[in-house]
Amino acid sequence: MTASQPADGSEPAQAGGLYPAPPSAEEMAEQEAILADYLAAIGDDLEPPGECEAFLHDPDIESPAEQDGPTTSDDELITHDGTGPGGPGFESGSVLDLMPPGPVLIRALDDVERQGLDQLSDNELAGVILAFRRLESRGAAGMLAGVAELDRRRQATGDWRVTKHIDGEMAILLTMTRRSASTLLEFAASLSRLPATAAALAAGRIDRVKANLIAYETGLLDADLAAAIELLVIEDAPTLTTAGLRARLRRAVLAADPEAARRRVEQARQDARVELSDERSGGTAALAGRDLPVAGALAADQRINAAAKALKAGGAKATLPQLRAAVFLSLLTGADALEFLPAAAQPAPDAEPAAQPAQDAEPADGQVPASKPTLRGSVHLTMPLATWLGAARSPGEIAGFGPASAETCQELADWIAQNPGSRWCVSVTDKAGHAVGHGCARRPPPPATDTARLAAWLARLKIRPIEAGTCTHAREVPGYRIPESLHHIVKIRQKTCSNPVCAWPAQLCDDDHTLPHGKGGRTCECDLGPVCRTCHQAKQAPGWRLEQPSPGVLIWQPPHGRRYTVKPGVYPT
Secondary structure, three states, X not given: OOOXXXXXXXXXXXXXXXXXXXXXXXXXXXXXXXXXXXXXXXXXOOOOOHHHHHHOOOOOOOOHHHHHOOOOXXXXXXHOOOOOOOOXXXXXXXXXXXXXXXXXXXXXXXXXXXXXXXXXXXXXXXXXXXXXXXXXXXXXXXXXXXXXXXXXXXXXXXXXXXXXXXXXXXXXXXXXXXXXXXXXXXXXXXXXXXXXXXXXXXXXXXXXHHHHHHHHHOOOOXXXXXXXXXXXXXXXXXXXXXXXXXXXXHHHHHHHOOOHHHHHHHHHHOOOEEEEEEOOOOOOEEEEEEOOOHHHHHHHHHHHHHHHHHHHHOOOOOOHHHHHHHHHHHHHHOOOHHHHOOHHHOOOOOOOOOOOOXXXXXXXXXXXXXXXXXXXXXXXXXXXXXXXXXXXXXXXXXXXXXXXXXXHHHHHHHHHHOOOOOOOEEEEEOOXXXXXXXXXXXXXXXXXXXXXXXXXXXXXXXXXXXXXXXXXXXXXEOXXXXXXXHHHHHHHHHOEOOOOOOOOEHHHXXXXXXXXXXXXXXXXXXXXXXXXXXXXXXXXXXXXXXXXXXXXXXXXXXXXXXXXXXXXXXXXX
16 A cells, blocks of 8 residues: 655645545546536537536625625624624634625725734634635736736737737736746636636635636637536635646546647647756756656656766765756766765865766767866856955856856856956946946956956956936947947946846847937937847837937837836946
8 A cells, every 4th residue: 555645745635634535436437427418518608507606706796605694794894893693703614704805805804914913813813814815816816807808909909010929018017027927828818718717716715826727727628628627626626735636637638638638748848948047045056957858858867867876886975966966067067077066075185086977978079078167158247346356245147147146256257267268348337236337358367366467457448438318429330230349338238138027138139229220210329228039029019119218228118008117237236
């Protein structure tokens, strides 16, 4: 007899406990029969059957709890004096504990917060937590309905230039990434065809996570099948864990449309990618392959595991997870895996080297793998001069990655210095961190420890001001073509794409004439800004406007009409 833990880490379902046991084969067969009968009866009619009506009421008008039980006035509900029906305050079974989200519940919770949560019993505090979650669900339902309506309006234009950039418009409106906005739009569109799920969310019976799960799992089905699957799960959804709900949904979807899983995999495979991000510690990073082929990912994982075990057997003083991470980086960089171990796990200087895993193929040109990690391609590191000199521990910044600790910046600077072709520049910033002057060196700097030579190197740098406020047009050139020096200074000034929510590094962006050159725009700092290719296309789409009233200050106006101001980038100081 074995017991298994759900994939999401939740507790296994227990019969007779808080979470109902998953349906048996007989129960699933019964559900599938109901589904078949429903599909046969529904035909072209998309109206939900009668058993769904309980989920479609307007919570602000009348709720099932209010229909079935006694009613009371707003004042009785808010005073929490214990005289009302169902018990005092938010205790289990009280009126407030059962109340759907709406103005009365909001006023009651405001009153509780004014009195102080520490005045509540555990039972009442539990009721308050659940009440706030119901309000959260109601807010999510309203927001998603608004997102779906804005999407409908853009789709109704029939202009692909407008519909292509609805995710960008939503990203600016809600201050999120374009990928997150695209996911939100898909969620809202799927929910708009699931009336029972939308109503259950608005009534606070399910939360946003469960609504999203239902929308996602039914997303590739046609409208009839999606509505039918929804009815099979919505009644039990409030008492199911996400793992239990997911399992029930997938069984029902596969029973109704066996090809659904294959279509889902094919869709996901189109989004295969490798993502680099910073971790919460601020001094570590994550590098992850997403939506990869299962077989390939398993094979890669096994290779990493085998190499880590070989290092362990060879005497490496590190945990297996630490060795797996070191091998992962070793395979990608060609460096010695032991170089990537934490300091505490590094072998002693006089220790025997751990056995290295065998490589599948000899390196090109007969060279052995590098013993030290090296950087290839372009890495843009910005760090305070005092940090580079070792006189301070102020953090720096890595383009496309984010803030980095002083130690990380110093290590990365050492790696960059190993490449004689590296470009070294110095920017002068104001108190706010905006670049106000910039100069580039012709030769790499001497070691930071050689203070005399370093002072001479800095003295030779020619620092020129970066335009701000009223432009003097000192760097303006005639014609449309932008010289490299102007490209460089505009990217130093802005740091990222000038869209207010786009973090694409400026070095990888187009240099855009804010006012098109053909319409009188100048090839100058006051009319240029870095814009990634997608945001560049959005700027040119109907309904979008972009202005630059002064150098580095850009004002975006998406089709919904609100204006968003972007200022020059802020550097660590």
